[in-house]
Amino acid sequence: MERVRINVNEIDHEVEVEPWMTLNFVLREKLALTGTKKGCDTGGCGACTVLLDGRAVYSCMTYAMKAEGRRVTTIEGLTGDGNLDRIQTAYAEHYALQCGYCTPGFIMSTKALFDANPDPLEEEIKEALVGNLCRCTGYAKILEATLSMKQKRKGRT
């Protein structure tokens, strides 16, 4: 066991971890932040996606120790003020979810993309979301929701 400091959703946590423990395990089992899902444990589905210093990572493929001293954002971090943020609102309004199990992962991947690039091309959106599987929606309404968030700028479609 080793103590590591991880900032999760702007709160500092000190947790005891063993070397094999993943960030996913720490978030879900130690911090009870179950909004981050686990779908496969092998980096195959994207349901566990969180932001590590602002970049989307698979929390099931990230050792907890690697998050030492770093900033982690999970789905719970998006509703800090109790209201849905604009990505969550877009997903809800566009019916971009069905069973909802993949949804936190998709929203975190979407956030990483839009934080870095507020006006992505459709192809860039697809590239950002290719690591997230959805078995319910066929992706159409997810794409619609993300496209709706693009800043309207001239010359780009």
Added chain:
Amino acid sequence: MSRSVPQTKLEEREEEGLRVVGTRKMRYDAALKVSGSATFGTDVRLPNLLYGKILRSTYAHARILKLDVSRAESLPGVRAVVTARDLPPIVYGFAVRDQTVLPTERVIYCGQPVCALAAETAEIAERALKEVQVEYEQLPNVLTVEEAMKDESTPIHPGVVPAGSPPYASKNVCSFSRVHRGNPEKALGAADHVVEESYETQQVHQSYLEPRAATADVEARTGRVRVWTSTQSPFLTRNSLAEVLSVPVSQIQIFVTHTGGGFGAKISSHLEPLCAALSRKARRPVKMVLTREEEFVGGTPRPAMRFWIKSGLKDGRVTARRGRAVVDAGAYGSEAAVYANIAALQLIGPYDVPNFETEGLSVYTNKQPAGAFRAPGTVETAFAVESHTDTLAKKIGVDPVEFRLANAWQDGSLGPTGQVMKGVGLKDAITRVTRSAGWREFKAKRRGRRGREDRYARGMGVACGLIPSVGIHSSAAYVKLNEDGRVVLVTGAEDTGSGAVTGLVMIAAEELGVAPEEVILRSGDTDFVPWDGGAQGSRTTYGAGNAVLRAARDAKEQIVKVASHVLKVETKRIILRDGAARELGTDRLVKYPDLAMTAQYVIGGPILGRGTFVQDFPEYDKDTLEGYAFVPSLHDPTYVAHVAEVEVDMLTGKVRVLRYVAAQDLGYCINPLGAEGQIQGGAVQGIGYALFEEMLHDDSGLTVNPNLGEYKLPTIMDVPVVEPIIVEGHYGSGPYGAKGVGEANIVPPAPAVANAIFDATGARVRRLPMKPERTLEALDELLKPTN
């Protein structure tokens, strides 16, 4: 008390002016799910929790010589180990009694649970599994249906009685179903053309994103079993759990969590019996979550199937058919028997075929047992039938769309077992989808320009399908009015993601004249909610929807009576709108809070409506059926027609779907936004089935691709945005004329893509998935000299 509420006619609906149903509504659970606060089966946490793990067979077929759990039991942190001896000796299965929770003598597939244990942490449980000593004596395994049906093959379930009295002597045939009408032999003899083909489909996994998960807590003193689980059907789970534990159903209480997809696999109990047995023994709550690998090796996938189909054509019509479907049942027969039964019904497709004889059989092999998966028996059969339909059209040089329109069912056509079909929207769906896809323009532009020299070939294919809005299993609902004017809807129905329960909320809101946001949904606790057959067979909107409609109308009647008392006007002069009962043509009204208080404190008794739904199978000709018939006729089918446009790389064989248009006849659409989501999602699952997905086994029966890296699901890059078309007007007997939605949309993609490949290249791929090497094989076949 039995109440019969007549179906609302369209005219009546228009007169009333529907305000909620028919509009595009967000999911009632959207905010919960986008914020990450919905609790799924995997998220359940209880104090004092233990973690359960399963030891699985490493052989496809073996005798268990020794099972010694003593070392595992004595490992620090291990709290219980459960073997077959800890469970009552129940052999179960709804069609074939061939299944046990844990084996006593033999294991019959690789991945079969052998024993289970619970420990303080999942890691200790994993370690303890390695301490269980099992000695096996390997037995000859049977991995294909050909092998299984040979005289000398090993019987997998000696002595078990198959479903439907198969006329075949083979030891491993576990079910038989046959449908016949007219005289197919004579009609084949009289045909202008006879075409005979074979097709093959693969084993695929439902691949819901949430693995199976259950948490059980058995109270030591009373033996009462409480289970938190992500299930499609809490009552079927409760009942099957009661059966295998040999306890009365009232000893079991199921709490349904949010369910991260099921697609058929989460209907009955699976993990729950082991979880409950462990908790009973450990006297502590136990949680079990499958790993993704366990989902594959120990799951209940869609079985592989083989088809033989032969048709006679006369004057552009299909006049005769013979067909056979063989289901690779895997280790247990019950679910496979349903596939075989449905295949026999679906082998004529949605077409008028006056003379036919079709049969379905299922055959045991040493593989994962077949389980339900969205449109079981239909998806596979449609690949054979709809590919074959294109071959027939080609044979007589008729456009595939024209050929289908000439043979398609319409009102008055006879279904497979002789029922008279009504509300058939198939031709409408075909016409709308082909118009929207630009079928005629595409074919005209390309006529005579199939460049063999081009690297990429483009083609467009069509395929159809149908799925009954299954009325079996009853549904019931309660609706009550709270003193603040809000409405509580209590239902036994569940929403695994389909959106059907949002439709139920909309129906209650519509009938009681409130906004959907004013309806509080309560479900998912078998002690309090009324019985419901669960989310299966396209039945929630149809069956539970009717129950909610009736419950809401019962409440409405009570509200009107109270309002009549308060307003001193006749009941027929009262309408419900915007949260109040109003006198027609005046400003006089009584708001719901006042009305509820009056009901409760002045008149006495709450406003509490109840409604039920149950429906017998449509009338059919019993002489047309032989053998096992779980489904003898078709409740109000929903019809689908899809068009795929593909590009085939002639060099590599890779197929890309460029455009996909999907039409579905829904009768009346309660929530277009949700229905579109179902149509798009079903189509993409179907495209995965068509092109990518396949569970592979090695010679020892081991699944060799048990992960989402090697079992390829479609990603956002692999599929186009599916263009949905909702066809209305051909009403069913669901609420407001609705039919089921959830399954039919996965039916046509595989044949639509196969027909598009055929259109592009002239090559016919007869085996799924249509991965590059199979497409290349089919292309090579074309170049072979014909004799």
